[in-house]
Amino acid sequence: MKVLHDIHTHNVFSACCEDKTASTPAYIAKEMELGMRLFGLSNHIWDERVPGASGWYRNQTILKAKEALGSFLTCEHGDMKLRFGCETEYYACRDLLGMSEEGAGNFDYLLIPHSHLHMRNEVMADFPEILEARAKVRADLAEKMPYLPERNLDAMAATLREADLVKIFPELEIDVMAYINKANLDTFRALLVNANLQKLAGKLPVSIAHSFSPCGVPHAKKNEYLAHIRDEDAAECYRAAAKMGLYIELNVGAITEVSFDMTNNRLIDLYRIAKAEGCQFTFGTDSHSVKGLELIEWGDKVADALELTSGDIAEFVRDAVID
Numbered sequence: 001m002k003v004l005h006d007i008h009t010h011n012v013f014s015a016c017c018e019d020k021t022a023s024t025p026a027y028i029a030k031e032m033e034l035g036m037r038l039f040g041l042s043n044h045i046w047d048e049r050v051p052g053a054s055g056w057y058r059n060q061t062i063l064k065a066k067e068a069l070g071s072f073l074t075c076e077h078g079d080m081k082l083r084f085g086c087e088t089e090y091y092a093c094r095d096l097l098g099m100s101e102e103g104a105g106n107f108d109y110l111l112i113p114h115s116h117l118h119m120r121n122e123v124m125a126d127f128p129e130i131l132e133a134r135a136k137v138r139a140d141l142a143e144k145m146p147y148l149p150e151r152n153l154d155a156m157a158a159t160l161r162e163a164d165l166v167k168i169f170p171e172l173e174i175d176v177m178a179y180i181n182k183a184n185l186d187t188f189r190a191l192l193v194n195a196n197l198q199k200l201a202g203k204l205p206v207s208i209a210h211s212f213s214p215c216g217v218p219h220a221k222k223n224e225y226l227a228h229i230r231d232e233d234a235a236e237c238y239r240a241a242a243k244m245g246l247y248i249e250l251n252v253g254a255i256t257e258v259s260f261d262m263t264n265n266r267l268i269d270l271y272r273i274a275k276a277e278g279c280q281f282t283f284g285t286d287s288h289s290v291k292g293l294e295l296i297e298w299g300d301k302v303a304d305a306l307e308l309t310s311g312d313i314a315e316f317v318r319d320a321v322i323d
């Protein structure tokens with residue numbers, strides 16, 4: 001299969017984009033050069049109507065994204081269609097989706113991740129050992145500086161990052177892999193029963209972004225982590241997603257982070273299960289740079305590894321593949 005769409009892209013509007021040349025017109029020009037039939041811009045967005053965004057999301061609003069897009073959505077781009085989407089967020093710790101029904105009305109499609117597991121205490125709770133370590137620091141501060149108000153003690157202890165605490169308490173033994181894998185599955189299950197997602201499903205195309213790809217885990221170790229996700233658990237999640245009419249994203253960036261060898265790539269195995277459960281797919285690079293858009297070439301290899309035909313592709317992007 002030839003994949004001629006990329007609907008997971010971040011440009012300068014996303015806070016994590018470091019390519020200062022990654023403007024909307026630069027992306028459009030590059031996608032046209034690559035011969036794409038459909039290009040979707042999907043910056044990180046938290047709907048300003050939904051209270052509870054972290055500081056990181058506070059400026060990544062729908063209003064700002066629309067301003068950044070400017071008039072490009074309506075411009076002509078040769079034979080290539082431009083779609084306005086976003087990658088929103090799901091805070092599993094609070095069962096909170098960062099997109100309201102009204103907010104979703106601004107978009108052609110949504111990408112929703114469950115596995116931004118590096119967002120501690122938002123998507124995934126602190127490891128229990130880290131919670132204890134933080135409590136110990138707080139207790140020490142309270143003892144040495146009894147004049148400090150409680151709120152300051154809380155704030156000071158909260159500023160210590162996981163990496164700091166691991167250094168302060170080198171004796172900590174944390175089974176990181178077990179916690180991450182549990183969260184990886186729990187967050188997927190929780191997202192699927194989120195009341196807001198259930199309202200949105202079917203109203204506009206929604207694709208689950210990089211499902212099961214644990215963000216924050218070293219790339220070289222991802223295969224090892226993912227080996228512990230059981231086939232039957234993946235099948236249960238994908239069956240539920242297919243029943244709700246949700247699409248599953250084939251995130252070429254996340255897949256190739258695991259391995260460029262499609263025969264030794266646990267994400268490919270998991271997405272094969274998704275196909276068997278009747279899921280349909282969308283493709284995206286998750287590029288944060290102009291150059292990164294070239295990774296879509298690997299989409300063809302992903303499609304071939306999964307033996308996809310156009311019938312396996314989500315209807316709204318189906319014109320942008322060739323069997």
Ligand SMILES: [Zn+2]
Nearest residue numbers: 087113209210
């Ligand atoms: Zn993501």
Ligand SMILES: [Zn+2]
Nearest residue numbers: 008010087286
């Ligand atoms: Zn992304």
